[in-house]
Amino acid sequence: MTTLTRRGLIGGAAAAAGVAGTTTLAAPAIAQSTMTWKMVTAWPKNLPGPGVAAQMLADRITALSGGRIKVDLYAAGELVPGNGVFDAVSEGTAEIYHAVPAYWGSKSKGILLFGSQPFGLGAMEQVGWLTQGGGQDLYDEMYGRFGLKPFLCGNSGPQWAGWFRNEIKSVDDLKGLRFRTTGLASEMCNKLGMAVQAMGGGAMFQALQSGALDAGEFIGPWTDSALGFYQIAKNYYWPGVGEPSSAEECAINAEVYENLPADLQQAVKFAAESLYNPVWTEYTTKHAQALQQMVANEGVMVRKLPDDVMIAMGNAAGEVIAELQGDDDELVRRITESYLAYRALMMSYIPYADAGEYNARQLDYKY
Known part of the structure; x- marks a missing residue:
């Protein structure tokens, strides 16, 4: 009797509420409505490294949203060219892209610092700057100019100096060298x-x-081996001082992101941020495996850049950063100063911590 009485009271209350009762019943159906997003990428589909990571992001957004956001991935050239994904999402042709900040220097030089910097931040430090050093607010402010909401969603770790037909023995060997690179390294x-x-x-x-x-x-070795560069140029140089790490990013059309309910905004944010470490560690592991294979089976010769070459590169990189410090755009100057402050903080600590441990691991002892 008690249960029946309660049901009767609830039914009466709903009837008295009229429209309010109807809205309460309809809310779950509205909350579970689905939408389809187009993800455009700067990569061939499933290219080892970034192409794989892009698909992981699409799948994770779909999963963490409970299927309420279904993400369809379009590789470079399928919907827009790889170098057109920034504009496509800014203009609303697609809802989200996957690329790297190093590709967008024509939009603003300040953008380049969020992806990689010559002699700059490692993968751990890069995400540290954004999450602990105020970088994300600056990242949001810069991309907000273009109607985008950005997140880092992976990192390739230390990149390599590259594939060279001939040995590099001095700075003079670089003059006139026709060389492919991007971002501030260029x-x-x-x-x-x-x-x-x-x-x-x-x-x-x-x-x-x-x-x-x-x-x-x-x-680096995993992606580079898949593209077959070793078939042409056998000299593989390290360290990649032009990009001590290279962050991968996604950016969502800002209006689309702002119109999401709060739980879906969190799902998209977490999908991106939660992939940073899995993507980074996959690169690191598969880079190591690919390097071993190329040296053992493909005749690749691993060579270190001469110290005088690296010093010349470091001086040139210092000039590049100094130009950003004096940029006409006040936001670019603030981004640069924030980056330099975090770099200085890490340089005061990492030699004792990570670098100290790595150097100790190379000593001659039985282990």
Whole structure:
């Protein structure tokens, strides 16, 4: 009787509420409505490294949203060219893209600092700057100019200096060298007299094959081996001081993101941020495996850049950063100062912590 009485009271209350009762019943159906997003990427579909990571992000957004956001991935050239994804999402042609900040220097030089910096932040430090050093607020402010909401969603770890047909023995060997790179590294190389060209990985292979390029860097052993650069240039140089790490990003059309209910905003945010470590550690693991395979089976010769070459690169990189400090755009100046402050903080600590441990691991002892 008690249960029946309660049901009767609830039914009466709902009837008395009228429209309010109807709204309460309809709310779950509205909350569970689904939407489809187009993700455009700067990569060939399932390219080892960034192409794989893009698909992981699409799948994770779909999963964490409970299927309320279904993300369809379009590889470079399927909906828009790889270099057109920033504008496509800014203009509303697609809802989200996956790329790297290093590709958007024509929009603002300040953007380049969020992806990689010559002699700059490692992968751990890069995400540390955004989450602990105020970088995310600046990232949001810069991309907000273009109607975008950005997140880092992965990192390739330390990149390599690149594939060279001939050995590099001095700074003079760089002069006139036709070289593929991107971002602030390209400005560093230009200051050393290198003839820098920006292009995708597939185009880089063709340019090396035809002789249009003398050398080039793309990412690292895992992705580079899949693209076959070792078939043409056997000298593989380290360290990649032009990009001590390279962050991958996604950006969502700001209006689309702001119109999401709060729980779906959190789902998208977490999908991106939660992939940073899995993507980074997959790169690191598979880079190591691919390097072993290329050296053992493909005749790749691993070579270190001479110290005088690295010092010349460091001086050139310092000039690039100094130019950003004096940029006409006040926001670019603030981004640069924030980055430099966090870099200085890490340089005061990492030699004792991570670098100290890595150096100790290389000592001659039985383990």
